[in-house]
Amino acid sequence: MKKINIAVLGCGRIGQMHARNVALHEMTSLACVYDINEEFANKVASELGVFAVTDDSEIFSNANIDAILIASPTDTHIEFIEKSVAANKPVLCEKPVDLNINKVNECAERLKNNSVPIQLGFNRRFDPGHLAAKNSLLNGEIGDLHQCIITSRDPGIPSWEYLKVAGGQFRDMTIHDFDLARFMLGEEPTRLFAISNALIEPKIKTELNDSDTLMVIMETASGKQCNIINSRSATYGYDQRVELFGSKGMVISDNRKAHEVKKYSTEFVEKKEPYLNFFIERYQEAYMNEITAFVEAIVNKTSPTVDFEDGRKALVLAETAIKSIASGKMETIN
Amino acid sequence: MKKINIAVLGCGRIGQMHARNVALHEMTSLACVYDINEEFANKVASELGVFAVTDDSEIFSNANIDAILIASPTDTHIEFIEKSVAANKPVLCEKPVDLNINKVNECAERLKNNSVPIQLGFNRRFDPGHLAAKNSLLNGEIGDLHQCIITSRDPGIPSWEYLKVAGGQFRDMTIHDFDLARFMLGEEPTRLFAISNALIEPKIKTELNDSDTLMVIMETASGKQCNIINSRSATYGYDQRVELFGSKGMVISDNRKAHEVKKYSTEFVEKKEPYLNFFIERYQEAYMNEITAFVEAIVNKTSPTVDFEDGRKALVLAETAIKSIASGKMETIN
Amino acid sequence: MKKINIAVLGCGRIGQMHARNVALHEMTSLACVYDINEEFANKVASELGVFAVTDDSEIFSNANIDAILIASPTDTHIEFIEKSVAANKPVLCEKPVDLNINKVNECAERLKNNSVPIQLGFNRRFDPGHLAAKNSLLNGEIGDLHQCIITSRDPGIPSWEYLKVAGGQFRDMTIHDFDLARFMLGEEPTRLFAISNALIEPKIKTELNDSDTLMVIMETASGKQCNIINSRSATYGYDQRVELFGSKGMVISDNRKAHEVKKYSTEFVEKKEPYLNFFIERYQEAYMNEITAFVEAIVNKTSPTVDFEDGRKALVLAETAIKSIASGKMETIN
Amino acid sequence: MKKINIAVLGCGRIGQMHARNVALHEMTSLACVYDINEEFANKVASELGVFAVTDDSEIFSNANIDAILIASPTDTHIEFIEKSVAANKPVLCEKPVDLNINKVNECAERLKNNSVPIQLGFNRRFDPGHLAAKNSLLNGEIGDLHQCIITSRDPGIPSWEYLKVAGGQFRDMTIHDFDLARFMLGEEPTRLFAISNALIEPKIKTELNDSDTLMVIMETASGKQCNIINSRSATYGYDQRVELFGSKGMVISDNRKAHEVKKYSTEFVEKKEPYLNFFIERYQEAYMNEITAFVEAIVNKTSPTVDFEDGRKALVLAETAIKSIASGKMETIN
16 A cells, blocks of 8 residues: 655654654554754654655645644644645644634634535544443443543643743643543533632632633533543543443543553552553554554545544634633533 | 341332341341231231331330331331430431431421430441441551542332332432542542433433432542442342542452352353342342441440431432533532 | 251361351351360350360260361371261361371271261361362363462461471471362373472571471373462462463462552552451352351261371372472372 | 664564564664565565665675664574674574573673673563562662562463474563562572463373463572462463562552543453563563663663573573473572
């Protein structure tokens, strides 16, 4: 099979990861890497043995480039998505589409007749564990779903610089859980309630009007209940769990460790090392599977399983959460 | 040490369990059992080798009886508590104090100068696992508490007869979790939000205006977040978990099994048998420890660690949850 | 049902435990306790509210005593077994029958026409976990048994005084594993190989010609393989595991903890407290179930499921292990 | 860093895996693949985008090839090792060196003055879990090592064709465990005892004089005890465990799963999917780490951490086991 030749936009931490994954993936080849910062672009390009680009028009006009992976800063996503579509190149875009729901809605309007595949980078849907949990539900193993509990705690608080521009905990962090909840529930949540606070770093609240610790409850039209539990700082590592409880049973996708070593002494038994540190390690397979799904959508000319509209809807949930925080009420999701 | 001689009121399922525990406990002896139903009283008395009583005045006037354990129907609790206090006999009363918060408040008013020990039967506080989790928090092992998640699912829906008189899921079932939440949080919750539904048996909603599946979020003045997850029917057994997440770490009190057997085949690995069926099996040690605490309060002339006011406050939380369901808002806890 | 009235012989640590169990067990009552040491006997008797005996003839001639539980020093076991049989009183005797195989064989010869129930105190057969493992094998869940691995490590080395008279690690400690192996294998081992050493306390080897660390391999006529792994000192608590591996799968009876609390921090995840300290805590249920089985054998007039001959055969395996250590060869079990 | 350019000899299952790993590894590039079978060589070469070789002299004379990875049939290993050495190309050779200990000894004699790095493919030493266990021992976490237990069961019996030429279970399968035992023990075993049988497929014994189920006990000069438990067919997947028990504690490297999904129903709790099927999946990281170690030895001009002599010594243990089976005795390891 001919490999899909992909250009990766953005050479930051996540861009580097994607570039490396594209280079290693057996269905893809890395065409080039782009960054507005020439030094960054050159460094990553040289490490991976491809050419560097600092003018994105070279990419969209290059007939040898089959597809685009967008890992550049959030405020460039919409522009690059639209340029990819214009160039008829399928695109895999990191989350979120944008921090501004109005811009996302306007983009959606412009793309309403688009048929070029746009896949959103909600990597967790492709995690082998979370996927097996979802399949267990689809196979009827747990009967009707009643409750979905998503625990998602980052291993440590990001830098102040990052926090200032990240768009707030709901849009930056919980957005992954909102998407995962929609994926697991199998139907749209219709109402949402949230609380949040800055218990780790009070300045996040006082200076940024943001939070680091939160809980969300959502409900679907048929009454399914969903709970999201978030914290920016779990000392024991990246805490990523999904629990699906149904009329016939339960399935839990639990945390993954680097290895299965257990230690025993006068003080403890079955002690293990902290969980994998963060998303690049924890979701390594998910990121590779995400590329596989992208290639399959391109090759089979099918819609991506997670698309632009999924990106928009996750952002709508984040907006609704922010509204609920302000009102102290359960808010209807529009 | 002289054993404390205890009369057990009520010979239903939970009364029988308590009578047996009192008889087996090394600090107590079973004086007699009481039930308004003579046949029940005689049967249990005969099995345990004590005398049966059907007129409670014989108990309160009996100088050989040191203390009272109330396991009779809920609507008799207040009467028997007050008779015990009048007779100067320490009392251990099953939860809830009463289903009617006004009656509880009136009783509290009448008892405001009381000094006879009244312990409430919130058995879960005495579970070795839950207690070890709480101690881990008190010892500073997890730093400041940020989030408390209590999962509590019964193994099967109760009978329709029981459901009709139980006072609703919040007052009957969640009341245990409300108390456990207060115990774990170490400070009073100030605001509460709840959703509920009848996903297991829709008639519970349509005919009883009650629920079988619910979620609660509570917040304390300092911002601690608490989540309660309830279902009336977990096919895999009585699901009882507590998770305490803090600034320095986490502690989880997980489910207990009858034994530690794991099975392996072409279809599975590490498969275990369903959890202990219900509260009598799961909280066997907790019920014994509860008696120990009661005896210690009597002997040391200290206040019980969980008392009438704890019973009242758990009921206040249940009332607030019902109010939140109606309003769709986070309600202040008064 | 009328309770079986049992006299307990021996008021040491294990005798006290048995006396308490007999007093608590719903099928039995404690008739009296015996010890040659009057002070010991009085102390235990007083605590449990029964009378003390220092002349054993009072017990064997007492028509109100239905059965005997022997927990006195090993060198009195045979004498008391034979006196029980002569008095037509069923007997439950702690392991081992005796440290001297010749005395055991002579006793067996004298008892060859005996029909009074004699149960040996191999408590582990009655552990809920080990029993569930055995039942899994009997139910065909793992197919034909191929390999049985028994790990058995004590939490700490016994006192020098105890070691001097205990008869050596094989007769004192491994004897439990030899019995458990016979129980699990379901057929007699025919050949045995052993190695041993004193790795914890070298003086055990140099001064007592004994060991603290050993491994045994046994084989049955049909080729089943069994492995026993022993140590006198596991810092992390009493380590008691059984693994049954067969043509269709595997079942493991794993270690039991006091509760299911897991701790998480920057240094670890899923850390638990050390295992239950020793046999009285770990095998609490097994000791109670052992009494149940004893009563059932008495009431139903059936042979005990684990009897004198089982006690003798376990000792034969210990003797064969000692022989193998000397020869460096796999020895035939006679 | 310049990548090490490696030729892979052998295009069977394991050769294909190595070729792919070399191509993916960030420190290496795949120069070419060799197989005596032109069709095989072409197929693998084409998939990986390299050239195919059927005449090995082209490889040893090619100055652009930095190193050799031997994954061809066992009886070609010695020839290719010696050709690599003659060509001054570092070599990573799959286990075993050869099935004939005399040939291995003769080769060792010829290589006695060799300084070209020869690494043996004992992949398990590089498994993150097993390595963490070993490091735990080296760090003093478990004190002095007393007992090492290695459980190693393949997921299913190999083909009859394979069994006929594999050299018997000890030389083909247990050889990995012999090496791992040496690695974990940290000192040479001096005595060995083994039993074996064909419990899965009796014809393996009757027709091939071989076994499918075995146990080994080894002892070191200082008295450390080691136990190896092998089966050719574990229905529940590839079973790979190491237990190190010491004076201060224990460390276990347990089985690895594809994900951490647990299932719950009326029949079970915490049920997981069978273990990773076989060595390619289970030891994926180990195979990559093995290449890293090989490159580091080349670049740093150090001896490989696992070398020709380790390959020879593992085979000596296999020979001693076969001798012990015949004699029924514990045999001295020469």
